[in-house]
Amino acid sequence: MSARIIGVHAADDGGLPMAVRRAAAAGARALQVFTAPPTYYNEKVGFKAEKAAKVHAALAEAGIERRHVLVHAAYVLNTASPEETKAMRARAGLAKELERSTALAAGGCCFHPGSAGDSDPSDAAVRVGLTIRHALETVPETEDGTRVLIENTAGAGRTMGRSAEEIALMLAQVPAELRHRTGYGLDTCHLFAAGHDIATSAEAQRAVLERFVAVIGEKPAFFHLNDSQHPFGSNKDRHALIGEGAIGAEPFRWLLADAISLGIPLILETPSERETVVEDDPSADPADARMIALLGGFLAS
Numbered sequence: 001m002s003a004r005i006i007g008v009h010a011a012d013d014g015g016l017p018m019a020v021r022r023a024a025a026a027g028a029r030a031l032q033v034f035t036a037p038p039t040y041y042n043e044k045v046g047f048k049a050e051k052a053a054k055v056h057a058a059l060a061e062a063g064i065e066r067r068h069v070l071v072h073a074a075y076v077l078n079t080a081s082p083e084e085t086k087a088m089r090a091r092a093g094l095a096k097e098l099e100r101s102t103a104l105a106a107g108g109c110c111f112h113p114g115s116a117g118d119s120d121p122s123d124a125a126v127r128v129g130l131t132i133r134h135a136l137e138t139v140p141e142t143e144d145g146t147r148v149l150i151e152n153t154a155g156a157g158r159t160m161g162r163s164a165e166e167i168a169l170m171l172a173q174v175p176a177e178l179r180h181r182t183g184y185g186l187d188t189c190h191l192f193a194a195g196h197d198i199a200t201s202a203e204a205q206r207a208v209l210e211r212f213v214a215v216i217g218e219k220p221a222f223f224h225l226n227d228s229q230h231p232f233g234s235n236k237d238r239h240a241l242i243g244e245g246a247i248g249a250e251p252f253r254w255l256l257a258d259a260i261s262l263g264i265p266l267i268l269e270t271p272s273e274r275e276t277v278v279e280d281d282p283s284a285d286p287a288d289a290r291m292i293a294l295l296g297g298f299l300a301s
């Protein structure tokens with residue numbers, strides 16, 4: 001069971017190589033980062049080769065493989081939006097996310113599809129799919145095979161991506177020859193908040209995950225491991241430390257024992273303990289280190 005690639009979304013104060021060092025100090029074998037400030041569209045922000053080289057050196061030193069690095073796209077990108085201006089900026093933004101993630105040779109770039117607003121969800125799914133297609137057509141494939149990955153959502157308001165069917169519909173818009181460059185990932189807090197029963201028994205959890213695999217036609221490319229501050233079906237996206245939320249610790253033991261979690265980045269996005277991070281401090285966030293130790297204990301038992 002040691003082949004579980006557990007990692008964290010580490011703070012990048014002082015630069016991305018510092019995020020790599022903090023993750024490694026916490027015991028991580030995978031890493032999630034932003035390549036630009038997540039509250040902006042960043043549709044003109046590139047990623048220089050020299051910057052990538054520094055991150056790659058830090059990863060090599062940390063023993064973290066590039067394909068186990070996940071980039072989280074900006075939160076503001078609303079690729080599902082029926083509003084032309086928003087949708088166009090999201091389109092340009094997602095293509096740049098893929099460009100930067102590819103420059104970093106990351107395994108994937110994950111994004112929240114956004115909200116359908118007052119439009120029909122199936123029309124919104126088509127827009128999301130076409131936005132993915134645009135990104136894939138804009139950024140040439142490299143041998144690192146950086147993928148664009150849809151993240152499931154907690155289902156607040158009219159956000160897209162709460163069900164396997166919606167994710168399948170979005171991915172169905174991508175032409176067959178580009179389809180291998182896309183995929184999806186599952187956040188445990190979002191699953192739970194969206195009303196997928198992953199917490200009452202290992203069997204119930206297995207059934208939920210099997211359904212995603214069956215409907216979408218492939219396994220998830222990553223998991224985000226987060227407990228939930230809010231109850232089952234609340235549609236609220238507030239992460240809690242593993243074992244300190246409404247999901248509880250046990251469902252994470254089941255997930256780590258399931259072959260579905262094998263070989264892919266399993267990223268903690270749980271609350272950090274530090275309010276401020278000193279730029280040149282490479283030490284781990286104590287909460288991250290604790291979470292990785294907790295999950296490691298599940299694997300050993």
Ligand SMILES: [Zn+2]
Binds near residue numbers: 072112151
């Ligand atoms: Zn996310």
Ligand SMILES: [Zn+2]
Binds near residue numbers: 187189190237238239
């Ligand atoms: Zn979340």
